[in-house]
Amino acid sequence: MQQPDHLQYLGMRDDIAARIAAGELKPGERLPSERQLQAGGGVSRGTIREALFQLEGEGVIYRKDRSGWYVSPPPVVYDPTRWEGFMSYVEAQGRRPLTETLSKVEIACDGMLAQIFSRPVGAPMYWIRRRRSIDGRAVLIESIVVDASLAPGLIEHDLDGSLTSVLKTVYGIDVARNKVDMRPCALIREEAEALRVKSGLPGLNLERTCYNAQGRVVEFDREYWRHDALKVSVDIRVR
């Protein structure tokens, strides 16, 4: 669309990116404030901010509202085909995972869920909303729906750990097939709010439908990830 040459904000972006790449600023560290960055060259704050937005889009830095801009930590690698919980694979990568259950309620199956689960409208379902963090930074919001007839009493358990292991050890539920849909999205409204990011931050929307060996839908999961927090890796045999 344009040549990087004469555009000030692209120049500043490259300057800051170079300082980070050189290790002058390390992951988790705060950048100088916008007004300080501005002081250096005779440039307006809007231009500085445009440069910061570029780096944010590239996942190099992120912001904490009204606190400052920080250097991003590396993303975690996530394989949606592996039925290991978030807790295990984040820990396996040397990071500190945290899960918070925002809500867990029993609901009646509506039209959309009826179709997904092949269950009658009105059938009991559990609806769980969780927020998950890595090294203290909220990285994803998920909405999980589980067929209550397969896991009665599920929401009485502590779900701040691995839902996977609860389903397996308590209810003997094994997942045999996964259908995963992925779509780049923008984090807005509830998702942005819960992740405490500015509306419009790029994200990844991940929907997973889990089937047991009999082909029955056990769980439907909708996740919203910050764009800079993950890398998806799938290893598959071609059909």
Added chain:
Amino acid sequence: MQQPDHLQYLGMRDDIAARIAAGELKPGERLPSERQLQAGGGVSRGTIREALFQLEGEGVIYRKDRSGWYVSPPPVVYDPTRWEGFMSYVEAQGRRPLTETLSKVEIACDGMLAQIFSRPVGAPMYWIRRRRSIDGRAVLIESIVVDASLAPGLIEHDLDGSLTSVLKTVYGIDVARNKVDMRPCALIREEAEALRVKSGLPGLNLERTCYNAQGRVVEFDREYWRHDALKVSVDIRVR
């Protein structure tokens, strides 16, 4: 991060989104110019633009440089596990695909490629760069590397169609396994330039390593998609 209530740009975003949802503006149509939108309410152009950026992030609208803002067409569904070419599945979804070969050259295997292909440094490789469009809009840029010893003379062929079918019909190459990495990214520099989008537009970076039945790497593919052009759908058996 904030309540949508009192923020002007979120209000305007919702207004415009509602007009699109109501069918007042249809996919492909141009929105009124920023200065026209501004004329309506006593609001500055910067605020209008912030509202448009939100909608762009959500994939509702897109821009053509210095031409205007347009309503986005629906995304195409893409299954990286299916070894059908872009041309076929885009057409199957009732859209008009186009492939342009930007360059095709023979190169010597460098360190990174040597590792990926398990071939000696200096081994001959073909490097192909293509741009692909849907209904006249460029949606992805790809860089393909193919082991030249498996497909000698490949770049003499016309590659504006399906590379898949050339590999299969001319060289008898079948792909048995795919390793796919996906990562939200920002489209910048060459990618932004080639897709004619503003630097920093959200995108999806997709890397695919293709193995034949003997486990040898046949092809390495790096794709950069516009964020609003696709939805990835994978159906997998859990390991």
Added chain:
DNA sequence: ATGGGATTTTGGTATAGACCAGATGAAATG
């Protein structure tokens, strides 16, 4: 040390204006 309240700093939102370069379309030209 600890807690609490005031102050400062930070990014977030919004305004108004200016100029530019590419896209567009109409008018002039062959």
Added chain:
DNA sequence: CATTTCATCTGGTCTATACCAAAATCCCAT
């Protein structure tokens, strides 16, 4: 009719300023 030329419209960049709300910090009283 096709082509070129030119004025206009469009989004893209940049400046300068103002005010707000939340976060961070400091300082004082306990």
